[in-house]
Amino acid sequence: QKEVEQNSGPLSVPEGAIASLNCTYSDRVSQSFFWYRQYSGKSPELIMSIYSNGDKEDGRFTAQLNKASQYVSLLIRDSQPSDSATYLCAGTGGFKTIFGAGTRLFVKA
């Protein structure tokens, strides 16, 4: 099993809808979890971090963590075309940050 797994997509949603991105992780990655956004040709940028079970909200973004199921998700409410990007799920373990392959999101105007 890969340490961090994501569906590569693409995920396509209409403007204004909720985009739901999912990620699972192995026992080797179990401390802290992150969502990074990467626009085409650009570097990853951190948008959300979550350290404990439950939900964490920041503006239109909500991160959800379920350690029992080893599952992390990111919800984007009121999706905008500017949200179109690749979203990378990441986790830490052993002083390393390990990234998933990323999910490509397209928001159609």
Added chain:
Amino acid sequence: DAGVIQSPRHEVTEMGQEVTLRCKPISGHDYLFWYRQTMMRGLELLIYFNNNVPIDDSGMPEDRFSAKMPNASFSTLKIQPSEPRDSAVYFCASSPRDRGPNTGELFFGEGSRLTVL
């Protein structure tokens, strides 16, 4: 702050040549990371430093790859000799002491796109 600065932004070279990528982390950040990104393998951690000391280089693919951090404001990643399969985008990232590797909050440079012909 200027952010993490990488050079060159683009490098095209021929197989067998030496390639040196450079990185200047954000001032005051104690951790520096080198990642490689390809379509096939995603974003892979190659090596990271803490206070200029290499801590984990288990991601370095082969002896052809080496990395140094002679001081707190400069790091290099060298490939010698280069091969076509080394073609990728190489990212440098840094993190401050109170938000180290366990927090995963990394600040990335713009990357160096390497093409080996």
